[in-house]
Amino acid sequence: MGEALLEVRDLTLRFGGITALGGVSLSIAPGETLAVIGPNGSGKTSLFNCVTGLYKPTSGSITLGGESLLGLSPDRVTARGVARTFQNLRLFLHMTVLDNLMLGRHLHFRKNILAAAMRVRDEEVRHRAKVEEIIEFLDLEAWRDSRVAGCAYGVQKRVEIGRALATEPRLLLLDEPVSGLTAEEKEEVSYWIHEIRGRFGVTVLLVEHDLRVASRLAQRMVVMDRGLKLTEGTPEEVQRHPGVIRAYLGDQ
């Protein structure tokens, strides 16, 4: 599998006595959408946190395009082309929607503090064009200058996706992007996630509780249970797996 974009091998993560991840391996090909599903506490978010550098794995390896991500701080991981959203939103609540997205461009700014102090704004204008593209794509025009704190939950979720897109990632990690949304909003967000792949050429790794949404969006699924990979395969294969039925429906 030389052509994998992200390759995770034997990833282990322990918190004292708790084993959040007990040797998980998975890989994503460029352009693919992979969904990670599993019950609460099975280690999905922990996997994301390890990839993005927020958690230091106990052992195992993580490579992006053949280069190791281990030991990099989160901002360096992002600079390598990984962006994410958070399960329980982490937005900059006192900034406007526009500024939240502009912050996603931060790592692409040519930084010159003296020019900034003298109000040279060429960089702002340059990056603004990119951000406007995302605003238009995610239908955020109406909220551009609103403070994020005052926006509805559905809008906030969209802003987070937009902010991650603004970093121009190769790999986008979405942690439960449709949880807490109305049925209609779920439809919209699913559509956007589908479109992102084509329009921005991004590979998507997705955590999703909702099996229906996950199987519609992803070509492949990885099922986790209690820190271990239970199985993986196409959505049809995965849904027939007895372990998955047990994990999702209980022991009859």
Next chain:
Amino acid sequence: MDLVENYREELRFARKPLGRSLLVLLLLALAVLPWWCPSGWLARASMVCLLAIGVIGQNLLIGYSGLISFGQAGFLAIGAYAFGHLRIAGVPFPVALLAAGVAAGLAGYLVGFPSLRLKGPYLAIATLGFGTATYQIFANVEWLSGGRAGLSIPPLQPPFGIARDTWVYLLYYVIFLVFTGAAYNLVSSYVGRALVAVRDSDIAAESMGVNLSRTKLLAFFISSFYTGVSGALMAQYLGHLEPQAFNISESMNFFVAVIVGGLASIEGSIFGAAFVVLVPALLGSLRWAVPVLFGTAILSVLIFEPLGLAGMWLKTRLYFRLWPFR
């Protein structure tokens, strides 16, 4: 492309014609202050100018970056003494001023390192320790503080036979405008955005590519640079330096100014500086009541108007923008 022109237009300072005209009028009125303000108040106006620079520095740290510092008097002292020694050695005013800012800025950079690990009350205690230690050093090392006699700083020589207090005010006013303008520009640039992002959610900020250590150290550097410049201007204003001028109550003054003026607001910092200078002056013989009044002001702000004087100012402007429809 007109879109690009649009973005550029949006980034301009004081965009609305009415606001811009009023601002120009205000700035002009203040520029000719020496010719219309009652005598005795001109010196206080100079004091507001110099203090406002330091309060802006403190606000960049507390208000914008969410990093607490109770050690501002330490940076103030470093700026003041660096400036004093350079001036005595014959270094020209502008060079000494910048050097004082850089000296305090570097001290701030070093003090910033604990902030990479410490948060909230722990950082407050660490910076308080720094402030106290700096005070002790200046109080006890004679070659730094000039011993019992203190440090006398050569006075400014006004050109064209202008009265000295007029010259000091005009000079301080211009310096104040430069530093205030730069602060407005910084907080509305990528720098300010990164500071606020780190304040609002450090995890999200670093996950979006903001280097936490670099940003926090930068916040400390800029903040203490401003404070150092303020200290230098204070040294020139006082003409004579003694360590007593830089004890903990001076740090508290900055804190009061930021809270009363309004967190994360440049206008607020200026209001706050005016508050801590003018209120004691207005109280006159009731000066003993100043600490009580400051304490009450902080409490009322925290309870009734968390955005401080800047918040009231914002509401007033909104009122008039919506007027007569309200």
